[in-house]
Amino acid sequence: MAEPVQPILECEDLSISYLTRQGEIPAVVDFNLRVMPGEAVGLVGESGCGKSTVALAIMRYLGRNGRIAKGAIRFMGRDMAGMSEEELRQLRGSKIAMVYQEPMASLNPSLTIGRQLVEVPLYHEKVSQAEARQRAVRMLAAVKLPDPQRIMAAYPHQISGGQQQRVVIAMALLSNPSLLILDEPTTALDVTVEAGIVELIKEISARFGTSMLYISHNLGLIQETCDRITVMYSGEAAEVGSVREVFERMRHPYTRGLFSSIPLPGADKNTRPLVPIPGQLPLPHERPKGCWFGPRCAFFVEAKCGHGRVAMETVDPLTGHAARCRRWDEIDWEAAKPPVRAAEPAPLGPVVVEVDRLKKYYELGSVSLLGLVRGRTVRTVKANEQLDFAAREAETVAIVGESGCGKSTFAKVVMGLETATDGEIRLNGTDIAKLPVQDRPPETIRTLQMVFQNPFDTLNPSHTVGGQIARVVRRFGGESDPARIRERVFELLDLVKLPRAFYWRRPRQLSGGQKQRVGIARAFAGAPKVVVADEPVSALDVSVQAAVTQLLTEIQREKRTTLLFISHDLSLVRYLADRVVVMYLGQIMEQGTTDEVFNPPYHPYTEALLSAVPIADTRIRKKHIVLEGEIPSALRPPPGCPFQTRCHRKLGKICETEPPPRREFAPGHTILCHIAPEKLAAMDPVIVAAPEARHAAE
Amino acid sequence: MATLTRTDVPAAPSRLRSLFGALGLLRESPVAMIGAAIVLAWVIVALIAPLLPLHDPNQAIAPFKFPGAVGPKGDVFWLGTDHKGRDVLSRLIWGSQRVLVWATLATAVAYVVGMLMGVVAGYRGGWWDEAISFVANVLLSFPVMVLYLVIISRLGSSGANIVLAVTFASAPGIMRIVRGLVLDLKTRDYVHAAQTRGESSWYIMLVELLPNARGPLIVDACLRLGYTTITIATLGFLGLGLPPPDPDWGQMIAEAVPVGVFAAHAMVVPALAVSSLVLGFNLLADGLREISLKD
Numbered sequence: 007m008a009e010p011v012q013p014i015l016e017c018e019d020l021s022i023s024y025l026t027r028q029g030e031i032p033a034v035v036d037f038n039l040r041v042m043p044g045e046a047v048g049l050v051g052e053s054g055c056g057k058s059t060v061a062l063a064i065m066r067y068l069g070r071n072g073r074i075a076k077g078a079i080r081f082m083g084r085d086m087a088g089m090s091e092e093e094l095r096q097l098r099g100s101k102i103a104m105v106y107q108e109p110m111a112s113l114n115p116s117l118t119i120g121r122q123l124v125e126v127p128l129y130h131e132k133v134s135q136a137e138a139r140q141r142a143v144r145m146l147a148a149v150k151l152p153d154p155q156r157i158m159a160a161y162p163h164q165i166s167g168g169q170q171q172r173v174v175i176a177m178a179l180l181s182n183p184s185l186l187i188l189d190e191p192t193t194a195l196d197v198t199v200e201a202g203i204v205e206l207i208k209e210i211s212a213r214f215g216t217s218m219l220y221i222s223h224n225l226g227l228i229q230e231t232c233d234r235i236t237v238m239y240s241g242e243a244a245e246v247g248s249v250r251e252v253f254e255r256m257r258h259p260y261t262r263g264l265f266s267s268i269p270l271p272g273a274d275k276n277t278r279p280l281v282p283i284p285g286q287l288p289l290p291h292e293r294p295k296g297c298w299f300g301p302r303c304a305f306f307v308e309a310k311c312g313h314g315r316v317a318m319e320t321v322d323p324l325t326g327h328a329a330r331c332r333r334w335d336e337i338d339w340e341a342a343k344p345p346v347r348a349a350e351p352a353p354l355g356p357v358v359v360e361v362d363r364l365k366k367y368y369e370l371g372s373v374s375l376l377g378l379v380r381g382r383t384v385r386t387v388k389a390n391e392q393l394d395f396a397a398r399e400a401e402t403v404a405i406v407g408e409s410g411c412g413k414s415t416f417a418k419v420v421m422g423l424e425t426a427t428d429g430e431i432r433l434n435g436t437d438i439a440k441l442p443v444q445d446r447p448p449e450t451i452r453t454l455q456m457v458f459q460n461p462f463d464t465l466n467p468s469h470t471v472g473g474q475i476a477r478v479v480r481r482f483g484g485e486s487d488p489a490r491i492r493e494r495v496f497e498l499l500d501l502v503k504l505p506r507a508f509y510w511r512r513p514r515q516l517s518g519g520q521k522q523r524v525g526i527a528r529a530f531a532g533a534p535k536v537v538v539a540d541e542p543v544s545a546l547d548v549s550v551q552a553a554v555t556q557l558l559t560e561i562q563r564e565k566r567t568t569l570l571f572i573s574h575d576l577s578l579v580r581y582l583a584d585r586v587v588v589m590y591l592g593q594i595m596e597q598g599t600t601d602e603v604f605n606p607p608y609h610p611y612t613e614a615l616l617s618a619v620p621i622a623d624t625r626i627r628k629k630h631i632v633l634e635g636e637i638p639s640a641l642r643p644p645p646g647c648p649f650q651t652r653c654h655r656k657l658g659k660i661c662e663t664e665p666p667p668r669r670e671f672a673p674g675h676t677i678l679c680h681i682a683p684e685k686l687a688a689m690d691p692v693i694v695a696a697p698e699a700r701h702a703a704e
Numbered sequence: 705m706a707t708l709t710r711t712d713v714p715a716a717p718s719r720l721r722s723l724f725g726a727l728g729l730l731r732e733s734p735v736a737m738i739g740a741a742i743v744l745a746w747v748i749v750a751l752i753a754p755l756l757p758l759h760d761p762n763q764a765i766a767p768f769k770f771p772g773a774v775g776p777k778g779d780v781f782w783l784g785t786d787h788k789g790r791d792v793l794s795r796l797i798w799g800s801q802r803v804l805v806w807a808t809l810a811t812a813v814a815y816v817v818g819m820l821m822g823v824v825a826g827y828r829g830g831w832w833d834e835a836i837s838f839v840a841n842v843l844l845s846f847p848v849m850v851l852y853l854v855i856i857s858r859l860g861s862s863g864a865n866i867v868l869a870v871t872f873a874s875a876p877g878i879m880r881i882v883r884g885l886v887l888d889l890k891t892r893d894y895v896h897a898a899q900t901r902g903e904s905s906w907y908i909m910l911v912e913l914l915p916n917a918r919g920p921l922i923v924d925a926c927l928r929l930g931y932t933t934i935t936i937a938t939l940g941f942l943g944l945g946l947p948p949p950d951p952d953w954g955q956m957i958a959e960a961v962p963v964g965v966f967a968a969h970a971m972v973v974p975a976l977a978v979s980s981l982v983l984g985f986n987l988l989a990d991g992l993r994e995i996s997l998k999d
Contacts, residue, residue: 027732421900443902451902458893466894468915474894481901528897 012083014185014217015041015064019077022056022063026071031290033059034241036077038318039219041185046211046218048228048249050264051238052547054287057221060238061187064219065104066094082184100130103178107190109170112177113162119173120158126180145176149206152635166636168199172206179210186210189221196408197574198633198652200227201618205632207231223547225268226620229253234326237261240288240298243318247327253624257321257339258329259303267552269581270623271693275559276351280581282553286517297332305337349563354584355399358568359420359536364429364439366390366412366419370641387640389415391592393429397536397585400566402559404573404583404600406615410637412592413572417538420570421456422446433536452482455534457558459541461521465513471524472509475499475531482532498527502557519550523557530561536568544575555582576619580604585674588612591640591648598675604693607686609677610655616692629692647680655681729995736991739926742984750801759791761798761951771969786956786970787963795951796977802946803953803981806863807932810870811925814932818875819921822882823909827890837883840876848873852935856944863946866939870932881924885917923993930985937978953978 022034034056041047049057062068064079066086079086081102089097098104106112114122123142127133133141139158146154149172162170171191178186188207192200208231211218220231228235228249235252237245237260245258256262263283273280285302294300296312303311310332321327321334368387389412397403405413418424420431422443431439438450458464465474475495485491496506502523513521522542529537542558543551559582562569573579579586579600586603588596588611596609603612617631633652638644644651650661657680666680677686730736759765759779766776767789774780783792825836843851855869889895890913898908939945940954948955953974960971 421896423896423899443899446902448902451900454900456897456900458897460893463893464897466912466916468918469911478901481903525897532901 011042013040013042013080014045014082015039015219016080017060017064017077018080020060020063020074020079021076022059022068022072023075024072028291030075032075032241033072033290034063036315037238037241037243038246039236039243041217041219043184043217044211044215045234046220046232048232048235049219049221049238050223050225050228050235052223052287052549054240055238056241057238058189059241061104061189061219061221064187065098065102096130099126099183100181101183102185102187103181103183104187104189105171105174105178105191107193109167109174109194110162112174113170115162117161118158119160119162119165123158123173123177123180126177130181141180142176145180146173148179149173149176150202151176166199168195168202168636171195171203175203175206175210179214179216182214183216185217185219187219187221190223191220192227193222193224196637197576197618198408198614199636200620201632204230204620224620225253225264225548225622229622229624230620237264240293241290242298242330244299244331245327245329246318247321248325250624251322251325251327253622255321255327255339256329257327257334258299258331259305259337260299261329262339263302264548265622267549268622269552269555269577270621271577271580271626271695273581275582276349279349279559280552280556282556283549286519297330305333307333352400352563352566354401355566357396357398358434359397359570360430360432361393361395362430362432364390364393364416364419364431365427366415366424367427385641388592388643389640390419390426393594395585395587395594395597397568397570399535399568400562401585402562402569402571402583403585403587404571404579405587405589406573406576406579407589408574408615408637410591410640411589412640413589414540415592416589417456417540417570417572420538421454422451448482452532453535455529455532455537457522457525457529457537457539457542459544461518461525461545464525465516465521467513469512470509471511471513471516472499475524475528478528478531494531498531501530501561502527517550518546519554522546522550522554526554526558526561530565530567533565534567536570537562538570538572540572541574542571543578544573551578576615577621588615591638591643593648593678594676595649595679596675596677598672602672602675606689606691607671607677607683608689608692609679609686610653610681611649613689613692614652614654621693625695627694629690631692647678657681730991733991733994735987736995739984739987739989739991742980743988746800746981746984747804749797750804753797753801756797758794758797761790761794763791764789765791770967783973784967784969786960787967788959792956792970792973795956796953796973799951799953799956799974800977800981802950803933803936803978806866806936806946807929809863810867810936811874811929811932813867814871814874814928815878815921815925817871818878819882819914819917821875821879823886823914823917825879826883826886827905827909827913833883836879840879843872843876849938852939853944856939861939861944861947866936866945869939870935873935874928874932878921878924878928881920882914882917885920886913889913889916919996923989923996926985926989926992930982930989933978933982933985 017037017039020034020037021032024031024033037060039047049060051057063074074087081097120142123145124135124138127138127141128135143154143158146157151157151169151172157165157173192203195203204227210216220228222228232249235247235249236243237252237258239260245252245256245261252261256265266281267283269280272278283302288294288298296314297303297306297316300306300311316330316332318328318330319334321329366389368389370385370387393416395403405416407413415424419426419439422438422441425442426439429439430437433450433453438446443451465471472495475498476491479485479491479494483494485494495509499506499508504520504523516524539558543554546554555578571583583600586597586600587594588603588609590611595611596603604616614631614633617629621628631654633654635652638651646662646664647666650656653661660680666678668676668678669683670676671683679686730740766785767787769785771782771784773784783796785791821836821840825833851873852869855872856865859865895908895912898912936945937954940952941958943958945954946952956974957971960967964971
């Protein structure tokens with residue numbers, strides 16, 4: 007605060023509207039933002055809060071129906087509203103660069119990466135071809151891509167998603183921009199790959215001094231990458247401040263709601279459950295009078311919060327901490343911690359599902375000419391190799407792994423959409439591994455149901471919600487009387503806490519979370535014994551995620567269902583699961599109870615996974631492990647240990663030649679690794695609460 | 705969320721209102737409105753034909769009267785009479801009934817066949833797909849007009865044969881559209897959900913998949929109704945259409961051509977009728993596509 011430095015980017019009282027069928031929709035209202043030189047500012051909020059609209063407005067890519075209704079965007083002191091199309095074109099890509107969520111959408115699939123990179127200096131700085139090329143290669147090396155020359159000659163589809171995103175970042179940096187806008191740059195990537203990109207982003211800001219605007223829904227990522235944070239709610243800034251300040255001394259009930267709905271270390275489904283934010287984000291034309299967060303706020307007082315626009319109030323003038331709350335200094339932030347509702351852990355019953363040496367290979371007929379000449383060359387994808395585990399009644403078994411690890415294939419085999427190549431899956435003692443769903447007896451089908459990942463796909467858009475649940479009741483519930491079936495569907499809607507009027511709604515009238523609830527109601531309609539949940543909340547916003555997770559655990563507890571929870575989200579798994587199975591390239595690397603897996607001894611892969619997960623808690627210290635390289639293709643798995651190509655604790659030759667032994671550390675806790683057991687046991691924990699936090703907890 | 709839960713039994717919303725809601729969407733596209741108005745006008749005319757005070761369409765009254773001429777009994781021939789002395793207006797209106805009935809019927813039959821082929825090929829895949837696609841490709845490789853001529857010259861001209869000919873010519877195209885849509889739709893989770901609860905293939909194809917393909921199909925059906933109208937008129941013109949003497953637009957044009965010099969109106973009026981109906985269907989299709997893209 008010493009001398010007045012000119013901000014790189016400044017949004018002042020910015021209001022952005024979209025013109026639609028319903029009239030003019032104010033997407034962003036009175037939004038202020040300031041990015042200083044060298045500073046990284048995080049913009050957080052749930053979907054529909056207007057964070058991407060802000061980014062698009064800065065780039066002036068609002069499209070035909072969007073317009074800046076009020077306020078100004080100033081870039082290095084110049085008002086961007088006054089700039090011509092030509093000036094804007096010069097600015098974009100040279101002074102302001104943007105990195106989007108989908109790397110493949112930012113790269114032209116029909117040009118080599120070299121061509122696309124070289125274009126940037128050629129166009130913006132008019133340098134020679136040779137120099138442009140040289141700079142491109144240097145930049146590829148700077149974003150830590152192995153073998154830049156090879157990448158230059160490659161087409162985008164020939165490199166992996168993580169590498170593509172690095173190329174996009176390299177392209178953005180080539181013109182040496184003053185401002186880099188990152189819109190969810192790692193959302194489409196796996197956690198271990200994400201960790202590498204995050205590392206790179208931090209390095210960039212340190213090395214190039216580039217100012218950054220980092221847009222994300224993930225508070226943990228913001229904490230790792232940013233200096234300051236703006237929390238958005240329903241088109242306005244709810245809270246602004248330094249990351250440390252906002253994370254440790256939040257002064258807006260919405261921010262607090264966000265933090266209580268994410269599974270931080272310490273949360274537990276039995277003793278310290280997540281607290282979802284009730285209600286839904288209001289639509290822009292249905293915003294309430296007074297405080298826009300009011301209807302969902304636990305501290306709402308009609309007399310104080312129910313009228314007029316709430317202004318931003320300064321909490322700490324020194325750090326610039328401000329919150330849009332009239333009661334921020336009245337609320338007792340420490341005492342008003344969410345209530346702890348301790349519940350007894352559900353006692354586990356007998357084993358219900360037993361997976362025994364399960365193998366699933368896919369055979370790909372070669373379509374190449376060479377293959378035809380040689381006769382039938384068949385390549386094998388080993389999607390699942392030697393899966394062994396068991397799940398008991400009322401138990402939640404999480405299957406964790408990154409994309410391509412075979413977890414979804416396993417779900418398909420369990421459900422009978424695919425049949426196993428070898429091995430058994432015993433459901434109450436009967437083997438069903440090789441029975442496709444058409445050949446399974448109705449009772450088996452009823453016993454085994456599934457909750458799907460994508461809320462937009464899980465319901466048939468042509469039929470009413472009630473009709474879709476009723477179909478399951480009719481098939482499995484043994485009911486044929488329409489009135490009784492309708493009564494059952496109403497009960498199921500009650501069970502998932504949806505109003506009964508939803509019976510006649512069409513899926514398009516429902517929000518993502520509501521659709522997912524209907525999906526859960528449908529899965530539980532036939533009173534199944536085992537439910538396979540394939541990433542049931544990964545597509546939902548955090549506050550909704552908490553509510554749906556909560557619902558799933560409640561129903562499970564009540565019905566004593568076995569839950570096979572397939573996920574890539576380790577935070578959620580720690581919160582939810584009783585047992586964890588960690589998979590990599592079709593094999594189980596480690597399995598055990600949640601405590602065993604999340605504490606040493608670790609498999610090196612588990613250790614890396616744990617360290618890669620961003621945690622939105624400033625009091626947590628994490629071990630820093632960033633894996634090299636990419637997940638190998640299941641078509642060409644490496645010999646020896648599947649993890650040897652990326653392992654940070656690789657021993658040497660033995661890992662490359664011999665398959666590792668499976669060692670048992672405790673009954674049911676096994677690790678597949680060459681490293682001597684005592685060395686594994688001597689590992690430090692990855693996640694540690696800082697000392698001061700430990701005191702606070704006790 | 706808990707506050708939203710109510711245990712009282714709510715009433716089902718009326719179906720009529722949701723139908724009107726769907727029709728209300730038409731208002732968003734002027735093009736669709738114009739198309740719908742033209743088509744609707746013809747449909748209404750065809751429906752109320754028996755109630756109108758018209759001459760018998762097949763009765764010879766007075767040949768070569770111009771539009772507006774007064775007949776022997778003092779009645780007016782608003783659109784004149786043809787070379788055989790038949791009232792053109794009456795023939796036009798009765799003809800509209802005929803063309804609309806057969807075009808709709810032929811398109812509907814083509815759709816049933818094409819959709820079944822498409823949904824089976826798309827959903828079952830493999831051998832089914834190969835076989836059905838092969839049949840479709842063979843049919844598509846036939847010149848359409850030759851196909852019509854072969855069918856109708858072999859089997860004689862009748863309404864049923866027009867339906868047959870149109871089905872042969874259109875079903876492969878419909879099959880391709882449906883197959884493409886189904887290939888995409890069958891990867892959706894709601895289809896997996898149906899599979900995992902052990903639903904039969906027919907249930908999945910007819911209840912889970914086909915209703916979701918309806919958007920593009922409605923647009924295509926409007927276009928195809930236009931094509932079929934042209935086809936029926938062409939066949940009529942060539943003397944292969946619906947058997948005379950009942951009025952048929954294409955046949956009216958054909959009959960009027962040789963005497964066109966004396967009674968141009970008898971040729972122009974039915975030609976305009978064909979064009980307007982086809983235009984109506986095309987505009988409606990265009991407008992519907994525009995509306996569907998807006999969302």
